[in-house]
Structure formats: structure tokens, C-alpha cells
Amino acid sequence: xxxxxxxxxxxxxxxxxxxxxxxxxxxxxxxxxxxxxxxxxxxxxxxxxxxxxxxxxxxxxxxxxxxxxxxxxxxxxxxxxxxxxxxxxxxxxxxxxxxxxxxxxxxxxxxxxxxxxx
Amino acid sequence: xxxxxxxxxxxxxxxxxxxxxxxxxxxxxxxxxxxxxxxxxxxxxxxxxxxxxxxxxxxxxxxxxxxxxxxxxxxxxxxxxxxxxxxxxxxxxxxxxxxxxxxxxxxxxxxxxxxx
Numbered sequence: 706x707x708x709x710x711x712x713x714x715x716x717x718x719x720x721x722x723x724x725x726x727x728x729x730x731x732x733x734x735x736x737x738x739x740x741x742x743x744x745x746x747x748x749x750x751x752x753x754x755x756x757x758x759x760x761x762x763x764x765x766x767x768x769x770x771x772x773x774x775x776x777x778x779x780x781x782x783x784x785x786x787x788x789x790x791x792x793x794x795x796x797x798x799x800x801x802x803x804x805x806x807x808x809x810x811x812x813x814x815x816x817x818x819x820x821x822x823x
Numbered sequence: 824x825x826x827x828x829x830x831x832x833x834x835x836x837x838x839x840x841x842x843x844x845x846x847x848x849x850x851x852x853x854x855x856x857x858x859x860x861x862x863x864x865x866x867x868x869x870x871x872x873x874x875x876x877x878x879x880x881x882x883x884x885x886x887x888x889x890x891x892x893x894x895x896x897x898x899x900x901x902x903x904x905x906x907x908x909x910x911x912x913x914x915x916x917x918x919x920x921x922x923x924x925x926x927x928x929x930x931x932x933x934x935x936x937x938x939x
Binding site for chain 1: 854865871881927929932
């Protein structure tokens with residue numbers, strides 16, 4: 706079974722500052738991928754960044770980076786130079802593979818609401 | 824444009840009145856699934872389909888049905904909705920097994936369902 710834990714229900718950050726959103730995971734799958742999605746108030750799910758379990762380097766996408774610490778089973782999202790438009794719900798998710806039919810499922814955390822103050 | 828389209832976006836219905844939420848994708852994806860989002864619980868998988876005529880239960884399947892008669896469509900059916908099915912629903916699609924782990928899931932716009 707897979708589990709994702711986001712322990713921060715809400716986070717606040719000042720505009721232009723950096724913020725880290727925490728995500729820890731648990732899985733026994735030998736191969737897995739970790740994802741972050743953004744959900745603005747309009748409700749859609751926007752893919753931000755992906756990290757594979759065998760990737761040697763931390764993923765980066767523009768202002769987003771993923772601080773992947775495999776031994777600690779954490780995959781924190783770092784947003785640099787926060788903008789007002791970053792205010793949203795953020796979900797950490799994982800997809801694992803141990804053979805069989807479980808390959809497509811995404812397991813989500815509870816989400817973190819980020820508020821960016823001007 | 825690659826997309827997953829859900830309809831309707833908003834729906835208010837009464838207990839026991841059958842309803843269908845449609846989902847269609849234009850990316851020729853094999854894998855499709857339905858999730859529900861509830862406060863404090865994140866998104867949980869309801870049903871999934873690996874290909875045409877192949878469907879299976881996710882984590883919270885009770886009270887829901889699905890079908891996959893065509894590759895592009897994956898409707899969610901609530902035969903007798905109850906208030907505890909009030910939620911935000913998402914359809915998602917992904918390519919097949921060959922490239923699955925690192926492939927993002929494409930989500931529909933969401934359907935906000937209220938059952939009174």
C-alpha cells in the first residue's frame with residue numbers, strides 16, 4: 706500500500722520569498738514517481754513537477770524544485786520567488802509499480818493551502 | 824488541444840435520482856480513472872480502467888458504477904445518489920503501462936456534485 710502525508714494544512718509566505726511544502730511518502734514498490742499538483746480556487750488540477758525514484762538529481766521546473774530525499778522518504782516542493790498567483794491548494798501524489806494492475810493509480814496527500822501575502 | 828472533458832461542471836440533485844457524469848479524452852490514453860476530492864482527505868480513486876471493457880474498483884467504489892465501451896469515454900454513474908456522495912469529482916487519463924510511472928495524469932476540470 707502507498708501513503709502520502711502532507712502535515713501542513715496551511716502555509717503563509719510573503720511575496721517574493723521562497724516556501725517549502727512538505728511531503729512524506731511510504732511505499733514498498735521498487736519503482737515509483739512523485740508528483741506535485743496545484744489546484745487554484747477555480748478547481749482544476751495543474752501538474753507542476755515530477756521526480757522518479759531512480760532519478761539522481763532533484764527535479765526543477767522554473768520556480769519549482771523538488772527536494773527529494775529518498776532515504777527519508779520525503780519529496781518537498783520548493784517554490785522560489787513566490788507570486789500572488791501561487792496562492793492555491795497543493796497536492797503531493799505518487800504512482801508506484803510492483804507489477805500487476807496497480808500501475809496507473811495516483812495516491813494523493815491531504816493537500817496544503819498556500820497563501821501568498823503581498 | 825490535448826484535454827480531458829467532464830460534464831457537467833456543477834450538478835445539484837436529489838437523493839436517489841440516477842445521474843451520469845461524462846468524461847472524454849482526446850489523447851488516445853489507455854488508462855482512465857475517477858477520483859473524488861473531500862476536505863482533509865485529498866483525492867481518492869473510485870474506479871479505473873486500463874483499456875476498453877476493462878474496469879476495476881479503486882479505494883472508494885461503493886455507490887458508483889463505470890463503463891468503458893470506447894477508449895475515449897469513461898462515464899461515472901451514480902444509480903442512487905446519497906448525500907455522502909456530495910463531493911468534487913475528477914476524471915483523469917494517462918498513457919498505458921509502457922510509460923506510466925513518470926507520466927503525468929491529465930485531469931478534467933472537475934464536477935462539483937451536491938446531493939440533497
